[in-house]
Amino acid sequence: MNKAHNLYIHVPFCMSxxxxxxxxxxxxxxxxxxxYADSICQELRFWSQKLGKxxxxxxxxxxxxxxxxxxxxxxxxxxxxxxxxxxxxxxEITLESNPGTLDGDKLSGFIQNSVNRLSVGVQSLKDxxxxxxxxxHDVRTAVNLLETALEKGLRxxxxxxxxxxxxxxxxxxxxxxxxxxIGLTHVSMYELTVEKNTPFGKMNLDMxxxxxxxxxxxxxxxxxxxxxxxVSNYAVPGQECRHNMNIWMGEPYIGIGNGAAGRVFYNNVxxxxxxxxxxxxxxxxxxxxxxxxxxxxxxxxxxxxxxxVKNIIDFDWxxxxxxxxxxxxxxxxxxxSGLLILDDIVADLIK
Ligand code: SF4
Numbered sequence: 001m002n003k004a005h006n007l008y009i010h011v012p013f014c015m016s017x018x019x020x021x022x023x024x025x026x027x028x029x030x031x032x033x034x035x036y037a038d039s040i041c042q043e044l045r046f047w048s049q050k051l052g053k054x055x056x057x058x059x060x061x062x063x064x065x066x067x068x069x070x071x072x073x074x075x076x077x078x079x080x081x082x083x084x085x086x087x088x089x090x091x092e093i094t095l096e097s098n099p100g101t102l103d104g105d106k107l108s109g110f111i112q113n114s115v116n117r118l119s120v121g122v123q124s125l126k127d128x129x130x131x132x133x134x135x136x137h138d139v140r141t142a143v144n145l146l147e148t149a150l151e152k153g154l155r156x157x158x159x160x161x162x163x164x165x166x167x168x169x170x171x172x173x174x175x176x177x178x179x180x181x182i183g184l185t186h187v188s189m190y191e192l193t194v195e196k197n198t199p200f201g202k203m204n205l206d207m208x209x210x211x212x213x214x215x216x217x218x219x220x221x222x223x224x225x226x227x228x229x230x231v232s233n234y235a236v237p238g239q240e241c242r243h244n245m246n247i248w249m250g251e252p253y254i255g256i257g258n259g260a261a262g263r264v265f266y267n268n269v270x271x272x273x274x275x276x277x278x279x280x281x282x283x284x285x286x287x288x289x290x291x292x293x294x295x296x297x298x299x300x301x302x303x304x305x306x307x308x309v310k311n312i313i314d315f316d317w318x319x320x321x322x323x324x325x326x327x328x329x330x331x332x333x334x335x336x337s338g339l340l341i342l343d344d345i346v347a348d349l350i351k
């Protein structure tokens with residue numbers, strides 16, 4: 001039997017494009033959902049034939065805006081996953097959502113079909129910032145959705161963006177205090193990055209300096225009542241996103257849907273996977289180990305020093321940079337000062 005794989009399903013539709021968004025998604029409020037479900041199910045069957053009825057410990061519906069999907073379409077896809085694979089009893093099933101696309105009744109429909117974790121794109125607790133970002137909702141709608149999801153007993157994440165033009169450290173502290181009042185157990189805090197092919201990329205935005213960004217980043221764990229467990233992710237210990245942690249720790253995953261990619265482990269070989277097997281390329285042990293270092297070092301736990309990883313690490317460099325990296329049991333991780341120059345560290349510690 002092949003190894004358990006995590007499952008990522010991409011839903012590439014949004015009501016409209018946000019000003020900063022470089023994700024693979026198209027503005028289309030009423031896509032042909034049946035056609036979408038059929039193509040997802042076709043890919044699921046392809047992988048089931050290749051890998052067998054493997055265990056699925058996590059499923060993540062990401063986007064785009066998966067909460068736009070009718071519940072009946074979601075049900076078809078979950079039924080198909082059930083037929084193709086062995087969904088574990090404690091499988092974490094996350095649905096990404098945007099405020100304004102999901103009310104309490106629709107959320108109950110998703111829960112009836114096994115969703116147990118909701119991720120909400122909140123982005124800001126100020127209406128004028130939401131407008132600037134090109135979001136379609138206001139703060140009240142977003143907080144209502146978080147409260148409804150918490151009342152229904154879901155594990156809930158909220159995404160936020162900081163480092164907007166003219167934002168100060170004080171604004172970020174206010175944001176953290178506002179988030180604390182909601183009572184979430186998981187939050188993602190992303191620095192605004194201006195990507196070329198977005199509306200923001202065509203504006204001449206007056207962004208905070210690198211030093212200001214670093215001050216904001218350092219303020220977050222001081223004021224947010226959650227622990228940082230990855231560069232941009234914070235949680236009550238035990239409430240980390242299992243899907244992402246599995247992937248960052250180097251576990252295999254299948255990416256389903258347009259624009260999704262995966263890392264499949266099949267007959268003891270790693271493959272880079274995109275779509276339904278059209279792009280299915282063997283990876284060398286070294287290149288897969290390099291990816292494990294890249295993602296593992298982003299987590300506070302660090303990268304597991306398995307044999308493949310040990311083989312590509314420059315331990316002379318590690319031993320002479322104890323201010324930046326530390327070995328803790330079976331894991332190599334950054335120190336606090338190392339975290340701020342993570343990209344440089346990763347480049348240096350690989351042989
Ligand atoms: S809702 Fe999310 S995926 Fe859709 S355009 Fe906005 S940021 Fe991009």
